[in-house]
Every structure is written in structure tokens, then in C-alpha cells.
Amino acid sequence: MDENRKPTSVLESLGEEIIRIIAPVSTCMFLVVLLVSILNNSSSSTLTTIATIVYDENTSDSIWTKFTGALLYSLAFVAVVTVVTFILVFLFYIRCTRFLKIYMGFSACVVLGFMGGEVALFLIRDFSFPIDCFTFLVILFNFTVVGVMSIFISNMPILIRQGYMVVIGILTAYWFTFLPEWTTWVLLVAMALYDIAAVLLPGGPLRLLVELAMSRDEDIPALVYEARPVTYQDSGPRRGVVERRLWREKRAVGGAMSENSNSESNSSQNPNFISDSHSTPGTFLSVGSGQNETRLVIAEEGRLLEEGVPELTAPLIERQVERDGAWRDGQEEAASSESWVEGIGLGSSGAIKLGLGDFIFYSVLVGRAAMYDFMTVYACYLAIIAGLGITLMLLAVYQKALPALPVSVLLGVLFYFLTRFLLEVFVVQCSVNLLMF
Amino acid sequence: MTVAAGLGYALLALGPSLSLFVSVISKKPFLILTVLSSTLLWLMSLIVLSGLWRAFLPLKSTTYWPYGILIITSVGFQEGLRILFWKVYKQGAVVVLMMWKVVMMWKVEMMRWKDDMVALITWRLEDILDAFADRVSKPRLFLTDKMQIALAGGLGHGVAHAVFFCLSLLTPAFGPATFYVDRCSKIPFFLVSAIIALGFVTIHTFSMVIAFNGYAEGKKIDQIFVPIVHLLAGMMTLINLASGGCIVGIPLLYFMATLTLLYCGRMVLRRITENQRRPVGT
Numbered sequence: 001m002d003e004n005r006k007p008t009s010v011l012e013s014l015g016e017e018i019i020r021i022i023a024p025v026s027t028c029m030f031l032v033v034l035l036v037s038i039l040n041n042s043s044s045s046t047l048t049t050i051a052t053i054v055y056d057e058n059t060s061d062s063i064w065t066k067f068t069g070a071l072l073y074s075l076a077f078v079a080v081v082t083v084v085t086f087i088l089v090f091l092f093y094i095r096c097t098r099f100l101k102i103y104m105g106f107s108a109c110v111v112l113g114f115m116g117g118e119v120a121l122f123l124i125r126d127f128s129f130p131i132d133c134f135t136f137l138v139i140l141f142n143f144t145v146v147g148v149m150s151i152f153i154s155n156m157p158i159l160i161r162q163g164y165m166v167v168i169g170i171l172t173a174y175w176f177t178f179l180p181e182w183t184t185w186v187l188l189v190a191m192a193l194y195d196i197a198a199v200l201l202p203g204g205p206l207r208l209l210v211e212l213a214m215s216r217d218e219d220i221p222a223l224v225y226e227a228r229p230v231t232y233q234d235s236g237p238r239r240g241v242v243e244r245r246l247w248r249e250k251r252a253v254g255g256a257m258s259e260n261s262n263s264e265s266n267s268s269q270n271p272n273f274i275s276d277s278h279s280t281p282g283t284f285l286s287v288g289s290g291q292n293e294t295r296l297v298i299a300e301e302g303r304l305l306e307e308g309v310p311e312l313t314a315p316l317i318e319r320q321v322e323r324d325g326a327w328r329d330g331q332e333e334a335a336s337s338e339s340w341v342e343g344i345g346l347g348s349s350g351a352i353k354l355g356l357g358d359f360i361f362y363s364v365l366v367g368r369a370a371m372y373d374f375m376t377v378y379a380c381y382l383a384i385i386a387g388l389g390i391t392l393m394l395l396a397v398y399q400k401a402l403p404a405l406p407v408s409v410l411l412g413v414l415f416y417f418l419t420r421f422l423l424e425v426f427v428v429q430c431s432v433n434l435l436m437f
Numbered sequence: 438m439t440v441a442a443g444l445g446y447a448l449l450a451l452g453p454s455l456s457l458f459v460s461v462i463s464k465k466p467f468l469i470l471t472v473l474s475s476t477l478l479w480l481m482s483l484i485v486l487s488g489l490w491r492a493f494l495p496l497k498s499t500t501y502w503p504y505g506i507l508i509i510t511s512v513g514f515q516e517g518l519r520i521l522f523w524k525v526y527k528q529g530a531v532v533v534l535m536m537w538k539v540v541m542m543w544k545v546e547m548m549r550w551k552d553d554m555v556a557l558i559t560w561r562l563e564d565i566l567d568a569f570a571d572r573v574s575k576p577r578l579f580l581t582d583k584m585q586i587a588l589a590g591g592l593g594h595g596v597a598h599a600v601f602f603c604l605s606l607l608t609p610a611f612g613p614a615t616f617y618v619d620r621c622s623k624i625p626f627f628l629v630s631a632i633i634a635l636g637f638v639t640i641h642t643f644s645m646v647i648a649f650n651g652y653a654e655g656k657k658i659d660q661i662f663v664p665i666v667h668l669l670a671g672m673m674t675l676i677n678l679a680s681g682g683c684i685v686g687i688p689l690l691y692f693m694a695t696l697t698l699l700y701c702g703r704m705v706l707r708r709i710t711e712n713q714r715r716p717v718g719t
Contacts, residue, residue, distance in 0.1 A: 012465055014569070019466040022473075375605035379484075382477045389470070418484050426487030427601055429494050434621060434677035434686075435504055436602050436633055437511045437667070 018392055020227040021352050022385060025362060028166050029384070032173045032363040033370040033377055039122050070182040074190035081191075085198065085205035092212055092221055100221040105148045108168060108223070113144040115171040151223075158228055165225045169356050173363030177371070184368045188409050191361055195405040210401040222355060229351035352392070358404040362388075365412045375427065376419045383415035384408045443611035446627045450599045450634035454592055454642070461585065468589040475522065475593025475645075476600075482518050483601060486511050501678055508671040516664040519645070522590060523652050526562045580712050583653070584646055584705065591645025595638035603627075603634035621683035632687060633674065639694040640670055643701040650704055659704065666697055 091100055117140050124131060147164045150156045179187065198204040213220040362384050369376040387408030395402050430436060448455070462468040490507060567577045607627060609616060615625040644663040651659025670693045676686035 014566070015466040015470050019469055022469075373605065374608055375601060378600050378605060379480060382473070382480055385473055386477050389473075415480075415484075418488075422487040422491050423484050423601075425494050426490055427483075428606070430507075431602050431606055431630055432618060432626075433504070434618065434629060434633065434683060435508065435674050436598070436630075436637060437508055437515070437671035437674070 017227065017229070017352055018389060021354055021392065022388065024162060024166050024225060024227075025354070025359060025388060026381070026385070028169045028173070028359050029363050029366045029381060031170050032177070032367045035119065035170070035174050036177055036367045036370045039119075039126060066182045067186070070180075070186035073183050074187040077187060078190050078194045081194065082198070082205065085209075088221070089205050089208050089212070092209060097218075097221060101152065104221070104223065105151055108151050108164075109144055109148050111168050111171050112147040112164075113140065115175055116140070116143065116167070119171060119174060158226075162225060162228075165223065165356060166359070168223065169225075169359035169363060173360045173367060176360065176364040177367040181368065181371075184364065185413060188361060188365055189413060192406040192409040195403040199401060199403040206403075207401070224353045224355050225359060226351050226353045352395075354404060358408075361405055362408060362412070365409060365416070369412075369416050372420060373424065375424055376416050379415045379419040379423065380412045383411040387411040439613070440611050442615070442627075443607055446607055446610055446631045447604055449628075449631040450603045450638065451596065453635070454596050454599070454638055457588075457592060457642070462589055462592065465585070468585060471586055471589035472593040472596070475590040476597040478518060478522060479515070479594045479597035480601070482515050483597075486514055501675060504675055504678060505672070508675065509668070512664070512668045512671045516667060519648055519663070523649060526586070526649075580708065583649070587646045587649035588642065590649070591642040594645060595641035598637050598641055599634040602637075603630045606630065620677060620680050629683060629687070633690060636687070636690040636694045637670065640666060640697050643697045647697070647701050647704060650708065662700065666693055669693060
């Protein structure tokens with residue numbers, strides 16, 4: 001019909017970057033909820049012994065005792081995290097990146113091997129899955145090794161790297177759900193406040209880290225999830241990554257690359273320029289920066305692609321061709337204005353990176369909500385996604401690293417308590433009487 | 438009763454919306470965002486309503502009129518929110534505008550907005566989308582695009598209803614037993630609530646399309662149709678309060694749902710044929 005010949009609407013590709021972050025976050029949350037509801041995690045574990053160093057929550061304690069105990073635990077936790085982050089910044093400052101990389105690999109190995117192994121054992125025990133220990137060990141070993149490799153080796157297909165990031169997030173979040181209830185909620189709020197302080201205050205460790213990394217044009221040594229950027233052209237992904245030194249390189253070889261006008265979608269090349277991820281979970285959000293350099297590079301490539309547009313073979317490329325128009329316009333404004341769509345945050349060309357710590361704490365929130373009831377899960381999920389959307393909008397407006405935790409976590413906690421105390425009674429009362437609207 | 442039964446009830450309530458989502462909405466990221474935001478809006482309206490009514494619950498089950506007032510207030514509030522949704526989409530949210538202007542004055546680099554200033558000053562989503570389309574040298578929003586946005590909004594409302602009134606109560610259904618209600622003792626409670634949820638999902642989804650078209654064209658009858666249908670459907674669930682009432686109430690609810698569907702289909706068909714007869718340029 002007419003629709004086939006109609007030029008594609010703007011609605012086709014708008015908001016894609018946001019979806020590319022929301023999808024893995026949702027997957028992580030969903031799997032944690034699934035794990036929490038399948039496995040009975042009332043048994044004690046290693047994490048509770050760490051938690052009991054400061055305070056051992058008992059259900060028979062009074063509310064005040066629980067609250068102060070939870071507060072003490074959260075303060076201790078935040079203090080430890082601050083100290084460790086400062087050590088990390090210091091090491092990054094004296095360029096000990098090798099040590100940081102090794103530490104990253106080590107922590108991934110521990111999470112995947114030991115925590116993953118324990119979760120797998122719980123599952124095997126609960127479902128009476130017939131497997132012998134040698135097979136199990138071999139599978140676990142392989143799984144762990146591939147995971148560690150995906151962190152070190154930059155040539156890994158991005159899906160595997162993203163998958164392992166999500167798995168690490170799931171496992172860590174699942175273990176955090178072992179914390180007692182009050183401690184979890186107070187800890188979440190404390191971490192949200194810490195995140196604001198660490199990223200926005202001038203002396204905050206994460207802000208120092210980001211500034212150091214930007215001034216040196218290096219990667220931030222942290223486990224970050226990087227959404228595959230929406231590719232405008234075949235060399236788009238390289239542009240989208242926060243590796244400005246590679247952008248500079250590309251400009252130098254701009255001539256050679258732009259003649260390659262029929263280069264197909266080369267997702268295998270993407271990981272070349274994806275940053276190696278390192279060390280501790282960073283709880284911040286940053287977008288591919290270096291606007292001015294981006295502008296000039298885009299201008300060159302945009303002009304050259306006008307000449308020969310390759311035959312559309314894949315949806316990825318189709319989108320790129322459509323975007324050609326965008327970049328042609330962008331050229332005129334190359335020198336003066338910033339990206340017209342990045343202001344909305346819906347058409348940003350940069351890859352959006354979300355620290356793994358954010359994944360973990362979102363999932364902890366939802367997992368803890370799942371321990372109460374599924375209604376709270378849905379409400380908290382919507383709240384977190386809304387918070388994430390707001391943060392992404394703010395990111396597009398402010399164009400610098402922003403804390404991703406506070407808005408989502410505070411909204412999530414608010415919605416949890418509202419749902420638990422207000423909504424549930426209302427809905428149950430209506431539904432049981434078959435009264436709906 | 439078992440995981441299978443639980444999944445069955447969930448799919449009964451949400452099956453058509455899932456297929457609608459996969460076939461129409463999942464292809465366009467903006468529509469996914471619209472679904473999520475309208476679900477959130479519905480949830481917030483529900484929380485506000487439950488906050489308002491918290492002091493009066495639990496209601497005595499013998500009298501009907503408290504429930505009637507409950508339904509009327511809830512439906513009225515949600516219809517008001519629908520109009521708000523439309524206004525944010527089409528016209529202006531002055532408060533957001535003011536906040537936005539303040540933010541903009543702070544940051545010098547906000548001057549990059551100067552080209553979009555007209556659109557942004559009134560926070561017209563549709564205008565923003567059209568301006569963006571002009572930038573990327575694409576055609577402006579088609580009629581079908583606008584209807585798809587309305588459909589996504591309605592689907593968000595419907596899914597929110599199904600999730601909070603049906604799915605969130607399904608947790609016991611995954612266990613070994615089932616649950617019956619006195620008033621409707623022939624079929625399990627979960628099945629009844631899933632069937633009612635399906636009816637309401639249909640009503641919510643398509644009435645948003647009707648409402649947006651009504652506001653866009655300025656036709657009063659479309660604008661009135663939606664709140665009336667919503668209110669009637671809500672009132673019909675009051676029939677369920679009578680013992681054995683669900684045998685009458687649920688078919689009536691489905692009658693309203695079918696009515697909404699047919700009305701929406703007729704209206705969409707009319708608009709599309711009108712649009713095609715006109716030369717290109719919506």
C-alpha cells in the first residue's frame with residue numbers, strides 16, 4: 001500500500017538510545033526478581049556475616065533499634081565505599097592502570113565464579129537438576145573465564161560483554177538482597193545521597209575521577225555498561241564512544257576512511273573502540289563527550305557519504321542512510337551550535353554509559369520490593385524507569401557526568417512505601433469485590 | 438493452581454496487549470517510551486486516589502453507595518488526567534515551561550535551543566517532534582503516527598490497569614490451590630479478574646485513540662464519548678457486588694468494550710479515508 005513508499009517517519013528512530021539503556025536495566029531487574037522469588041533466601045550467607053559486624057537485625061527488635069542499626073550499617077558502608085573510591089582515584093592519578101585492570105578482572109572472577117557458583121548451586125538444589133560436580137566445575141570455570149576475558153579483551157562481540165555486565169550486576173544485586181530489610185532501605189537512600197555528593201561536589205571522588213579521565217582522554221577504570229550507540233554511519237560507533245583520542249586519530253586518517261563508502265555494518269569492529277572496563281562499580285552516567293571534535297568529524301564524513309550510498313542490506317544501515325539527512329543539516333551548524341537533538345536527549349550520538357553500581361542498586365531495590373509483593377515490584381520498576389528517563393534527559397541537557405542513582409532510588413523508595421501502605425489496601429479492596437475502573 | 442495456570446491468567450488479561458506491543462509498539466522506541474510514561478501516569482493517579490480513599494477503607498460490604506462514589510471519583514480523576522495528558526502532548530504545561538525557562542537562563546549553552554525556542558516555550562510535544570522532523574529533513578508526524586502515539590498511551594493505561602488490578606494479585610495463583618469469591622462462586626477469582634481486566638484493557642486502549650482524535654478534531658461527541666464509556670463501565674462493575682451479579686456484569690462490560698472498539702475502528706477508518714482523499718500534507 002502507500003505505506004511502503006512513504007518516507008519513513010521521524011518516529012522510527014527517536015528515543016532509541018534511551019531504550020537501549022532501559023532494556024538491559026529492565027532485564028537485570030526482572031532476573032533479580034525472578035531469582036528472589038524462586039529461591040528462598042532466608043538462609044544466612046557470607047554477606048550477612050559482614051552485615052552483622054556492625055549490627056545484627058532481629059525481627060524482635062524495636063523499630064528504633066532497627067533504624068539506628070540500619071543507619072550505622074549504612075554509614076559504615078558509605079564510609080568504606082568512599083575510602084575505596086578515593087584509593088581508586090589516587091591509583092588512577094599515579095597511573096597505576098595495570099593494577100586497576102587486574103583488580104577489575106579479579107573482582108569479575110570472584111563475582112562470576114564464587115557468587116555465580118553459589119547461586120547455581122541454590123538453583124540446582126531447589127530444582128533437583130541432575131548434574132555431577134565435575135561437569136558443573138568445568139562449566140563454571142569456562143563461564144568465569146569467558147567473563148573475565150570479556151572485560152580484558154576489547155575484541156569481544158559487544159553482546160557478550162553487555163551480557164556479562166548484566167550477569168555480574170544480577171549476581172551482586174542478588175547477594176545484596178540478603179541484607180535485612182531496614183538495612184537495605186536505609187542503605188539505598190544513603191547510597192543515593194553519597195552518589196549525589198560524589199559526583200556533583202567539587203571534592204567528590206567520582207567527579208575527580210571523571211575529570212582526570214577526561215583531561216587525560218583515557219577510559220574511566222570502572223565496570224560500566226555501555227549501550228551500543230545508534231550508528232549513523234558505518235564508522236559511527238567509533239564516533240559514539242568516549243575515546244576522543246581515537247576520534248583524533250580518525251580525523252587524521254579521515255581521508256582514507258571516508259572513501260570506504262560501501263563499508264557494511266561492522267559490528268565486529270565496534271569493540272575495538274569500546275573502552276576496556278576496569279575496577280569498582282562506578283555509579284555515574286556519562287555520555288560521549290568532546291562535542292567540538294565530534295562536530296568536525298561528523299561534518300567530514302557526512303559530506304563524503306552523500307556521494308555514494310551503499311545498497312541497503314541491513315536495518316542498521318537503513319537507519320544510517322536516513323540519518324544522512326540529519327548530518328547534512330548538521331554540517332551548516334557545525335561550527336556554531338551544539339547538537340540540536342542532544343538537547344532533547346533523544347537523538348544523542350554518544351554512547352550512553354551506565355555504571356554497574358547503578359544496575360546493582362536498582363535491582364536491589366526491586367528485589368527487596370519483590371520480597372514483599374509483586375505490586376510493589378511493578379510500582380518500583382515504573383518509578384526507577386521514570387527516574388532513569390529523567391536522569392537521561394538531564395544528561396542531555398547538562399552534558400556532563402551525572403549521578404544516576406539519586407532520582408531513581410529516591411523515587412523507587414517513595415513509590416515502594418506509597419504502594420505498600422496506600423495502594424495495596426485500595427486495590428485489594430476493590431478487586432476482591434470485583435469492582436474495577 | 439500451578440505456574441501454568443498463573444501464566445494462563447496473566448496471558449488472558451494481557452495477551453492482546455502483548456501482541457499489540459510486539460507488533461506495533463516495539464518497533465518504534467518512542468512508542469515504548471509513551472507506553473511507559475502513560476503507565477506511570479496511571480499508577481500515580483491510582484496512588485493519589487488510594488491516598489484520598491485510605492481513610493475510608495475498608496468499606497462495609499453491604500451498602501452499595503460508597504462503592505458508587507468510589508467509582509465516580511476514581512473515573513472522574515482519571516478522565517481529568519487524560520485531558521492533562523492531551524494538553525501536555527498538544528498545548529502547554531505552563532509550570533513546566535516556567536521551570537524550563539529558569540533552567541535555561543542559568544546555562545549559557547542553552548542558547549543552542551534558540552532554534553527550538555518557539556516549540557519549547559510551550560512544551561508542545563507534537564511541535565517538538567515536528568520541529569525535530571524538520572531538522573532531520575523528514576516529513577512531519579503523519580496521521581498514523583499521531584494515532585499510534587495515542588494508541589501507545591492508551592495501551593499504557595490498559596496495561597497499568599491489568600497489572601495493578603489483576604497481575605499483582607496473581608501471586609497465589611502460582612501455588613497449589615485457587616481462590617473463589619462469594620459473590621461469584623462459579624469460577625475462580627483469578628479468572629474473573631483476568632476477564633474483567635481484559636475488558637478494561639480494551640476500553641482503555643481504544644478510548645485514548647478516540648479521545649485524542651476528538652480533541653484534535655474538536656468534535657464534542659468524541660470527547661464526551663470516552664468519559665461516559667469509562668464511567669458506565671466502572672458502574673457496571675458495581676453490578677458485580679450483587680450475589681451472582683458477575684454473570685450479568687461481565688457481559689455488559691464486554692458490550693461496552695466492543696462498542697468502544699467498533700466506534701474507534703469506524704472513526705479511524707473515516708479519518709484515514711479523509712486523509713487519503715486530501716493531497717499529501719497533513
